[in-house]
Amino acid sequence: MTPHTNSFKVLGSFISSRLCTPLGHVSFWAYIILAIVLFGAAGIWVELVRLLLKANASEFEGILTAIYTYFPAIAVGAAVQLIMDRPPKPVASFTMVWVVFSLVLVIPYSVGLVQPDDALRLGVVGSVMAFLMWWVANGANPSYLDSSPEDTLGATPTSEPAGDTSNFTV
Numbered sequence: 555m556t557p558h559t560n561s562f563k564v565l566g567s568f569i570s571s572r573l574c575t576p577l578g579h580v581s582f583w584a585y586i587i588l589a590i591v592l593f594g595a596a597g598i599w600v601e602l603v604r605l606l607l608k609a610n611a612s613e614f615e616g617i618l619t620a621i622y623t624y625f626p627a628i629a630v631g632a633a634v635q636l637i638m639d640r641p642p643k644p645v646a647s648f649t650m651v652w653v654v655f656s657l658v659l660v661i662p663y664s665v666g667l668v669q670p671d672d673a674l675r676l677g678v679v680g681s682v683m684a685f686l687m688w689w690v691a692n693g694a695n696p697s698y699l700d701s702s703p704e705d706t707l708g709a710t711p712t713s714e715p716a717g718d719t720s721n722f723t724v
Contacts, residue, residue: 561644568645572693582698590688595624595681614670621677622663629656629684632691639691649687656683 576582592599597620605617633653637646659680663673692698 561642564642565644565648568642569690572690575693576689576698579698579700581700582692585698586689590628590685594628595620598624614674618663618670618673618677621674621681622660625677625680625684626657626660627684629653629680629687632684632688636687636691652683652687656680656687659683 598617601617601620605613630653633649636649640646641649659676662668662676668676
């Protein structure tokens, strides 16, 4: 990147690439649905079921606590992972701002400055932000992208290798 490069373009290109790359990969979708949404948010699901089974469904405390412990863990974990990958400087800067903003969302609920309905809205915003941070951090992770054996070989496994092997003895 030259000193006069518009770093917003670098950031936009990076995020766009990370959001679009995994769209056609079953392994990515399986991981994000199973690990991040279902099992990663198990505390939220447990509290949601408990809330729905109560006769008085106005007590949000359990689900709010689950939400406010879920999204900071996902957001910060994804941000640390992304920064450890040594992304371009604008991406690292944006990641730090994103994390600070995500963590600032925790403060009003933690110190009792918001009503439960507003806390729930802020928690959902934080969870969506954390989910997107995880997606961007892992959108190009080869562990979650499907590949075929031909990709690494450069040809079909049944094709004869190019070259001459007549000078080799076994």
